[in-house]
Amino acid sequence: MFGRWVYLAFCTAVFVFLVAPILVIVPLSFNAEPYFTFTEGMLRFDPEAYSLRWYRSIVEDDVWTRALVNSLVIGISATLLATSLGTLAALGLANSAMPARRTVMGLLISPLITPVIIAAVGMFFFYSSLGLAQTHLGIILAHAALGVPFVVITVTATLSGFDRNLMRAAASLGAGPLRSFWRVQLPLIAPGVASGGLFAFAASFDEVVVVLFMGGLEQRTIPRQMWAGIREQISPTILAVATFLIAFAILVLFTVEWLRRRGSGTDSPAG
Numbered sequence: 001m002f003g004r005w006v007y008l009a010f011c012t013a014v015f016v017f018l019v020a021p022i023l024v025i026v027p028l029s030f031n032a033e034p035y036f037t038f039t040e041g042m043l044r045f046d047p048e049a050y051s052l053r054w055y056r057s058i059v060e061d062d063v064w065t066r067a068l069v070n071s072l073v074i075g076i077s078a079t080l081l082a083t084s085l086g087t088l089a090a091l092g093l094a095n096s097a098m099p100a101r102r103t104v105m106g107l108l109i110s111p112l113i114t115p116v117i118i119a120a121v122g123m124f125f126f127y128s129s130l131g132l133a134q135t136h137l138g139i140i141l142a143h144a145a146l147g148v149p150f151v152v153i154t155v156t157a158t159l160s161g162f163d164r165n166l167m168r169a170a171a172s173l174g175a176g177p178l179r180s181f182w183r184v185q186l187p188l189i190a191p192g193v194a195s196g197g198l199f200a201f202a203a204s205f206d207e208v209v210v211v212l213f214m215g216g217l218e219q220r221t222i223p224r225q226m227w228a229g230i231r232e233q234i235s236p237t238i239l240a241v242a243t244f245l246i247a248f249a250i251l252v253l254f255t256v257e258w259l260r261r262r263g264s265g266t267d268s269p270a271g
Contacts (some may be wrong), residue, residue, distance in 0.1 A: 082145075086152045
């Protein structure tokens with residue numbers, strides 16, 4: 001019994017150590033004063049010390065609004081591209097007849113282990129030679145390349161539990177490969193595809209290094225604007241935006257967990 005309490009206390013301490021520095025941003029974003037610290041009024045829980053002024057400034061400031069629109073456009077476009085390419089790659093890797101599968105898999109997930117700044121420098125020189133630097137298209141392609149590994153890993157894991165006999169049954173009933181994929185395989189691996197897409201979107205929405213190298217003033221995203229705000233003009237608006245990003249990350253985690261459970265429930269009858 002004593003060992004159980006020690007274990008729970010240790011887990012709680014680790015959780016607080018990891019999460020507390022992030023959660024402290026949330027109350028600071030309601031500071032009525034333009035400070036990054038708790039004022040005496042906030043510590044006394046004085047209602048006058050709390051305000052939504054920094055959240056209103058996100059909507060009222062055209063710079064932040066444009067950054068949000070850029071993040072959504074780039075993130076959604078990169079996610080659609082990364083999900084399509086990553087799913088196709090995972091389907092190929094799941095085929096036992098594919099040669100050098102381990103080598104190809106290593107190349108596809110290499111962006112996960114390569115330092116982002118190295119990838120950003122390489123992408124900058126590559127896309128500059130194509131005239132795509134400081135363009136939305138260039139950043140979308142770069143973010144898609146960074147998001148493909150997440151899709152490949154999640155879809156590959158989903159395909160490992162997929163019953164291949166279902167595809168053989170569909171073929172025996174006269175369905176071609178494309179029809180079998182759309183009507184049989186894709187609905188069953190959809191939770192894995194969606195999970196990979198969410199991770200790819202989160203990676204794009206949170207990415208700043210590539211945008212620093214390849215983006216101009218017209219391509220500033222939310223993380224890029226936060227970086228600029230810290231260096232150029234410190235404002236608690238950054239804390240309000242960070243609170244939104246924390247809520248977004250929590251939503252993504254809950255959605256991925258829901259998809260994982262749904263995928264487990266979907267795969268079990270087929271097995």
